Amino acid sequence: MLTVEGLNQRYGGSHILRGVSFEAPPGEVTVLLGRNGVGKTTLLKTLMGLVPAASGRVTFLGQELSRAPSHRRVQAGIGYVPQGREIFPRLTVEENLRMGLASLPGGARVPDRVFELFPALRTMLRRRGGDLSGGQQQQLAIARALAMRPRLLILDEPTEGIQPSVIQEIERVIRALAAEGSMAILLVEQYYEFARSLAGRYLVMQRGEIVRRGEGSAMERDGVRGLLAL
Numbered sequence: 001m002l003t004v005e006g007l008n009q010r011y012g013g014s015h016i017l018r019g020v021s022f023e024a025p026p027g028e029v030t031v032l033l034g035r036n037g038v039g040k041t042t043l044l045k046t047l048m049g050l051v052p053a054a055s056g057r058v059t060f061l062g063q064e065l066s067r068a069p070s071h072r073r074v075q076a077g078i079g080y081v082p083q084g085r086e087i088f089p090r091l092t093v094e095e096n097l098r099m100g101l102a103s104l105p106g107g108a109r110v111p112d113r114v115f116e117l118f119p120a121l122r123t124m125l126r127r128r129g130g131d132l133s134g135g136q137q138q139q140l141a142i143a144r145a146l147a148m149r150p151r152l153l154i155l156d157e158p159t160e161g162i163q164p165s166v167i168q169e170i171e172r173v174i175r176a177l178a179a180e181g182s183m184a185i186l187l188v189e190q191y192y193e194f195a196r197s198l199a200g201r202y203l204v205m206q207r208g209e210i211v212r213r214g215e216g217s218a219m220e221r222d223g224v225r226g227l228l229a230l
Helices: 040-047 070-076 093-099 112-117 134-147 164-180 192-198 224-229
Strands: 002-011 014-024 028-033 055-060 078-081 152-156 184-188 201-206 209-215
Touching: 002 040, 014 028, 014 040, 014 055, 014 184, 014 209, 028 164, 028 192, 028 224, 040 152, 040 184, 070 078, 078 134, 093 134, 112 134, 112 164, 134 152, 134 164, 164 184, 164 192, 192 224, 201 224, 209 224
Parallel strands: 028 184, 028 201, 078 152, 152 184
Antiparallel strands: 002 014, 002 055, 201 209
């Protein structure tokens, strides 16, 4: 579904991404791990067209998107939940969800599936996003991305600053989405146990490069935890 080949990205004179290549297949969670500052968020922003790639290819559902603007990538079916959530605090929950429909034809409605996955949001539609707890805001950010019916969902550290009960809810949702089989999920995460519990396959990044990859079930055997502690 998503194929990344030889992706390079530079900030000024710094070489941030160095020949990154991987695939994210449907029906599976591909987990990207690494310590702070190794280029994970830059990779996601490059995939979304928020920062330009110096070279390399990004292909999604057979479409070449390497030079496409961000709105084209969203229209192609890529949903993005950025680190820090970035909901609109002065808009209501309903208005935030409707922002997720911007890439769809006029008259599109928030899918019922969104409220099946996050039933609490249905009771909060009139509340402003800024009045929600951090965990509720994270659920809203994921729901907003799901409203546009993505074929690829990109999540940047969804457990950051979230209470354990909501982490469990988010894990349940990600697992349910992967089990449906039609969506690819790319998850960037620092919380090792959360990542290991969901990973169909894993990637470990150091200094802008993928240095280890494998099946999620092999993360302990492959010593992934130790790589993150270095």
